[in-house]
Amino acid sequence: MNDVRKPGIGVFAKYLSLWVALCIALGVAVGHFLPGVPAFLGRFEYARVSIPVALLIWLMIYPMMLKVDFASVRNAGKRPKGLVITLVVNWLVKPFTMYLIAAFFLKVVFRPLIPAGLAAEYLSGAVLLGAAPCTAMVFVWSYLADGDPGYTVVQVAVNDLVILFAFAPIVAFLLGVSDVRVPWDTLFLSVGLFVVIPLGAGALTRSRLVARRGKDWFENVFCKRFDGVTEAGLLLTLVILFAFQGRVILANPLAIVLIAVPLVLQTYLIFFIGYGAARALRVPYEVAAPAGLIGASNFFELAVAVAVSLFGLSSGAALATVVGVLVEVPVMLSLVRVARATRGRFAPSVGNAR
Numbered sequence: 259m260n261d262v263r264k265p266g267i268g269v270f271a272k273y274l275s276l277w278v279a280l281c282i283a284l285g286v287a288v289g290h291f292l293p294g295v296p297a298f299l300g301r302f303e304y305a306r307v308s309i310p311v312a313l314l315i316w317l318m319i320y321p322m323m324l325k326v327d328f329a330s331v332r333n334a335g336k337r338p339k340g341l342v343i344t345l346v347v348n349w350l351v352k353p354f355t356m357y358l359i360a361a362f363f364l365k366v367v368f369r370p371l372i373p374a375g376l377a378a379e380y381l382s383g384a385v386l387l388g389a390a391p392c393t394a395m396v397f398v399w400s401y402l403a404d405g406d407p408g409y410t411v412v413q414v415a416v417n418d419l420v421i422l423f424a425f426a427p428i429v430a431f432l433l434g435v436s437d438v439r440v441p442w443d444t445l446f447l448s449v450g451l452f453v454v455i456p457l458g459a460g461a462l463t464r465s466r467l468v469a470r471r472g473k474d475w476f477e478n479v480f481c482k483r484f485d486g487v488t489e490a491g492l493l494l495t496l497v498i499l500f501a502f503q504g505r506v507i508l509a510n511p512l513a514i515v516l517i518a519v520p521l522v523l524q525t526y527l528i529f530f531i532g533y534g535a536a537r538a539l540r541v542p543y544e545v546a547a548p549a550g551l552i553g554a555s556n557f558f559e560l561a562v563a564v565a566v567s568l569f570g571l572s573s574g575a576a577l578a579t580v581v582g583v584l585v586e587v588p589v590m591l592s593l594v595r596v597a598r599a600t601r602g603r604f605a606p607s608v609g610n611a612r
Contacts, residue, residue, distance in 0.1 A: 274402075274489060275591050281496040282587070288497065289504020296501040305443035306563040311498055312451045318491035319397045319452060321484035323460025325477075326407045337409070340536065340545035344413045347532040347553040348391040349420055353428045356388025356524050357381070363520040371516060376574045380517050382433055383565050383578025388524065389428045390564075391417055392555035394452035398492055399551040399590050403597040406544035411457060413552055418449050421557070429564070444563045496587060503580050510577060517581040525589050529554035533597065536604070543604035547597045555590055558583045 289296050302309040364377045364384070372380065392399075393414060400410040422445070467476045500507070507514055533550030541549065561579040569575040 275588065277489075277493055278496060278587055278591060281493045282500050282584075285497040285500025286504040286507055288501040290508055292501075293505065296498075296504070299498060300502065305447045306441060306566070307444055307447050307451070307559055308498070308502070311495055314491050314495040314498065315394050315452055316456055318488045318495070319394065319456040320460060321481070321487050322397050322401045322407050323411075323456045324464055324481055324484065326411055326457070326460060326464070337541075337545060339539050339541045340409060340549045341413060341416055343532055343535050343539070343541070343549045344417060344552055345420065347528060347535070347549075348417060349424055349428070351531060352391065352524075352528050352553050353385065353389045353432060355527060356520075357385050357432045359524050359527070360384035360388075360520040363523075364516070368516050368519075371512070379569060379574025380513075380578045382569060383561070383573075383575035383582075384517070384520060384524075385429060385432045386561040386564050386575065387521065387556045387558065387579055387582040389425055389432070390421070390557035390560045392552055393418055393421075393448055393557045394559075395586070395590070396548065396552045396555050397452075398488060399555060399594055400548040401488055402591075402594045403547040403551060404544065404601070405548035405551070406542075409545050410548040410552075411453075413548055414453055417552065418453060421445065421560075425560070441560070441563045441567060445560055448557070448559050492587075499583055503583065506577065506580055507584065513574075513577060514581055514584065517578050518585050521578075521582055521585050522589055525554045525585070526593070529593050529596075540605040542606065543597075543601040546604055547601075550597065551590065551593060554593055556582050556586060558586065 299308065299310050360381050364372060364380050365374075368377070396414060397407075397410060399405075400407065464476065467480055471480075529550045532553050533546060536546030536549050558579060561582060562576065565573065565575040565579045
């Protein structure tokens with residue numbers, strides 16, 4: 259996997275997909291054979307956000323925030339095409355294609371295998387995923403795809419603002435549920451933990467160290483110390499996430515496969531819509547990659563929390579959001595490979611986007 263290679267981490271990054279698969283298997287095994295481990299970690303939770311997982315995600319994101327050039331953040335408005343693509347795909351396309359694809363497979367294609375009531379619950383979970391574009395993990399996918407970190411911050415920030423007022427109405431419209439109880443504490447905590455705090459910490463670290471030691475030392479010495487940290491944080495996060503869900507996954511193997519089919523197809527479709535639109539509009543690769551990846555990835559913390567709130571912990575909707583977590587990482591890694599393999603087809607950047 260040369261496409262995800264980063265200088266200085268060699269074999270570790272070269273075979274990242276293999277390590278991901280092993281960590282998923284390890285997490286499921288821990289959840290099944292050592293249920294006390296996830297039970298203990300589950301005690302450290304606030305507003306339905308796992309604090310251990312949040313810390314690991316922060317560990318993944320902080321090294322990327324160190325590389326954010328705030329001039330590129332300020333100048334993002336001068337390159338609006340990437341933002342427009344992100345907004346259109348995430349809010350005018352993704353929720354509705356998710357509903358159509360999931361309804362077709364779960365209620366028509368798989369009708370002999372899934373009772374009607376359960377199919378409706380699975381569909382609800384899929385819609386919740388479709389209406390919640392990614393907030394945290396997209397930084398990881400953008401980093402692995404060599405996206406512009408400053409522009410990615412802007413894309414995520416704008417997306418988070420839209421979530422605040424668009425998520426509940428879209429879910430209510432698609433599901434016919436008038437009383438959509440959005441867990442605002444989960445939403446605000448996630449945005450704070452996964453965007454505001456690491457961005458602020460990265461900016462403060464960058465400004466102080468550049469002032470003291472110079473930009474060359476900061477970029478070529480200090481930042482190099484974090485090589486491999488993002489990938490290691492990703493792998494540890496996967497072990498914990500799948501330890502939490504190990505028993506659920508093993509207890510519902512057929513359901514997992516049936517739910518995964520529309521979710522995987524939707525992920526690829528949304529990526530190619532956004533990525534293809536970026537190429538058609540001659541958006542530079544460093545902006546096009548995160549524009550395609552942000553819509554393909556999901557804000558699964560929010561989706562799981564709303565599914566549990568609306569339908570219950572043991573519901574089909576909650577299971578569907580869990581499947582979203584299961585399929586996202588391997589699928590997104592494959593899309594990172596696609597992006598890196600096709601970067602030569604995009605318009606060159608004007609200046610240095612990074």
